[in-house]
Amino acid sequence: MRIGIDISTVLNHGVDIGSGRYIINLIKNLLQIDKKNTYLLTGRYTTSKYLSSVTDLKTKYPSSKLKIKIFDTTQKKLAVWDRLRFPPIELLGFRADILHCPDFMIPPTLNKNIVLTIHDLAFIRFPQFNFDWFIKKYTKEVKRNTATAKKILADSRSTKNDIVKLLKINPDKIKVVHLATDNIFKKLPAGEIDKKTLTKYNIDKRYILSVGTIEPRKNYPILIKAFNILKRQNEKFNLKLVIAGRTGWKSEPTYNERDISPYRKDILFLGRVSDEDLVQIYNQAEFFIYPTIFEGFGLPLLEAMSCGLSVIATNTSSIPEVTSDAGILVNPDDVKALSEKIETLASNEELKNRLSKKSIEQAKKFSWLKTAEDTLNSYKSVVS
Numbered sequence: 001m002r003i004g005i006d007i008s009t010v011l012n013h014g015v016d017i018g019s020g021r022y023i024i025n026l027i028k029n030l031l032q033i034d035k036k037n038t039y040l041l042t043g044r045y046t047t048s049k050y051l052s053s054v055t056d057l058k059t060k061y062p063s064s065k066l067k068i069k070i071f072d073t074t075q076k077k078l079a080v081w082d083r084l085r086f087p088p089i090e091l092l093g094f095r096a097d098i099l100h101c102p103d104f105m106i107p108p109t110l111n112k113n114i115v116l117t118i119h120d121l122a123f124i125r126f127p128q129f130n131f132d133w134f135i136k137k138y139t140k141e142v143k144r145n146t147a148t149a150k151k152i153l154a155d156s157r158s159t160k161n162d163i164v165k166l167l168k169i170n171p172d173k174i175k176v177v178h179l180a181t182d183n184i185f186k187k188l189p190a191g192e193i194d195k196k197t198l199t200k201y202n203i204d205k206r207y208i209l210s211v212g213t214i215e216p217r218k219n220y221p222i223l224i225k226a227f228n229i230l231k232r233q234n235e236k237f238n239l240k241l242v243i244a245g246r247t248g249w250k251s252e253p254t255y256n257e258r259d260i261s262p263y264r265k266d267i268l269f270l271g272r273v274s275d276e277d278l279v280q281i282y283n284q285a286e287f288f289i290y291p292t293i294f295e296g297f298g299l300p301l302l303e304a305m306s307c308g309l310s311v312i313a314t315n316t317s318s319i320p321e322v323t324s325d326a327g328i329l330v331n332p333d334d335v336k337a338l339s340e341k342i343e344t345l346a347s348n349e350e351l352k353n354r355l356s357k358k359s360i361e362q363a364k365k366f367s368w369l370k371t372a373e374d375t376l377n378s379y380k381s382v383v384s
Contacts, residue, residue, distance in 0.1 A: 001037045003030075003379055004096030004111070007054055009103040011045035011070065015053050016272060017213070017246075018299050019103045019119060022155075022179055024053060026102065029372035031057070031064040037379075038065040042094050044107060046075050069094045081108065098379055102153075104138075106145045113382050115375075116149035117177075118142070120296025120317075121162045122217055129216035129250065129293075143167060150382045153177045153375065155297040156318035177374045178321075179297045180366040184275055187308035187360060188283045197280035201270050207240035208342065209285035209309070211278070211300035212292065214255070214269070215248035219291040219314070219332050221257040224267060226291075226339035231263045234343060239286060244270040244278060245300075282307035287345050287352060290314065293332045298322050306363040310355035312341050322366075326358035 007023055015024045030039065041054060058066060071092060073081065081087075085108045098113040099106075106114060123130045123138055146152055146167050152174045154160040160174045198204075212218045220243060230237045258267045273281065282288070288304035290313040295301075297318050304311055305326065313319050315329035323329065328345065330337045345352055 001098065001379070001383060002040055002096045003037050004040045004042055004094065004099040006043055006099065006101045006103075006105075006107055007041045007070070008043035008045065008105070008107065010053055011043045011050055012047060014050040016275070018297070021182070021299060022117070022119070023102050025180070025182060025368045026372060026375060027057065028061075029368040030376060031061045031066060033369065033372055034376055035064065038067065040094065040096050041066070041068045042070060042089055042096075042107070044071045044073050044078060044081070046073060046078060048072075084108075098382055100375075100379070101145070101149075104142055104145060106148060112150070114145075114149040115151045115153065115378055115382055116145055117153040117155075118146070118159060118163055118296075119155050120159050120294070121166055122294050122296070124166050125162060126217060126294060131249065149173075151175065151378050153378060155179055156321050158318040158321065159296045175374070175378055177371055177378070178366055179299060179302070180368045180371055181299065181303045181306045181363070182275065182368075184279055185282065185303040185306040186279075187306075188279070193283060194280050195284075197277050198284060200277070201242075201268070201273075201281070203240065203242060203268065203281075205238070205240055206286055207242045207268075208287055208289055208346070209242050209244070209281065209304070210289045210291065211244045211282075211304070212290070213245045213248040214243070214251040216250050216253070217293045218245075218254075219293045220254040222332065222335055222338065223289060223291040224254070224257045224261055225335045226342060227267065228261050228263060229335065229339040230343055230346075231266070237343065237346060239346060240266045240268055242268045242270065242281070242285070244273045244281060246272045278303075279307065282309060285309060287311065287355075289338075289342065290319070291332060291338065292316070292319070295319060301327075302363055302366060305359035308356050308360050310345060310352045311359060312338070312345060322362075324362050326355065326362035328355070 009019045010023050088108045088110045090110045099111040100115040102117040127135050164171050227241045288309040288311045290301045294317045311327040314332040
């Protein structure tokens with residue numbers, strides 16, 4: 001079987017965003033478990049910045065049946081290409097028995113055996129967090145693509161329920177395939193802890209951590225307000241709040257909340273961080289907070305748990321699937337409750353250690369090998 005995978009997201013945005021991590025880890029693990037089928041990577045890209053993330057796979061997996069057929073274009077030409085849906089990639093030399101589109105978009109194609117991954121439907125569930133043009137464009141796209149696909153993969157049961165409810169898709173067409181974390185995210189022994197990483201990012205004292213793109217649904221203003229309450233009410237609370245992640249859309253309210261905080265010197269935004277540095281930052285944090293309003297899965301949460309951090313997260317969407325009983329869950333709108341849970345965890349070493357152990361055990365239930373196995377079985381079901 002010739003299995004095509006659209007890697008456009010990796011080519012254009014890299015592997016340090018959720019969907020990019022998913023695609024590259026899925027491919028690596030498919031190549032590990034499957035020596036029988038041929039994998040054909042395709043994609044349309046407008047920058048060569050992330051090209052090595054894909055081309056390096058040929059070097060890392062020399063014994064695999066891996067071929068790459070990608071198309072260099074410009075943003076203007078890409079827009080026309082998508083609007084006309086012509087030429088299909090088959091006319092440009094791409095041939096596959098099945099085409100997996102792992103970020104809900106389908107390129108112009110003649111292939112009828114489409115497997116489509118939907119990470120979440122946040123732009124439909126919470127339109128106030130996005131731009132009108134984005135909502136209209138991608139709602140139309142996702143409706144068309146879910147109808148076209150023969151099989152839909154959902155990151156969580158929460159996402160599957162949204163697809164059924166909001167897009168009226170037969171649940172039998174949808175398979176839940178959980179994500180996982182890269183093996184680099186783990187609890188480090190004392191000898192591998194590097195304090196210089198913290199110095200590099202001006203982290204000069206103990207800190208609590210959150211990780212994710214700075215955008216409305218991540219709910220960082222609520223986290224900053226909860227942090228302010230703790231600072232104001234408890235003089236013994238002497239931790240920094242560190243937030244790692246790139247700046248996304250509608251990020252102004254988050255930065256404004258930081259700017260008006262009387263404790264802004266203790267609120268630190270790191271921006272984009274390499275995986276190597278991020279592992280160190282996870283491992284040296286006191287604990288992890290994920291105040292998100294909505295997630296299709298929640299990779300940073302699982303990364304933190306894999307590194308042995310006790311976690312406070314919200315009780316919404318996919319989060320309970322990821323944490324199970326290993327984390328403290330709160331309502332994303334309840335500032336007071338969040339501040340109380342932070343204070344409890346900061347002042348209770350026994351609870352923190354107990355949750356840390358539970359985090360590691362829960363995180364072990366997710367693996368990219370399992371993700372790849374479930375995905376490969378979905379491919380086979382479509383062709384058969």
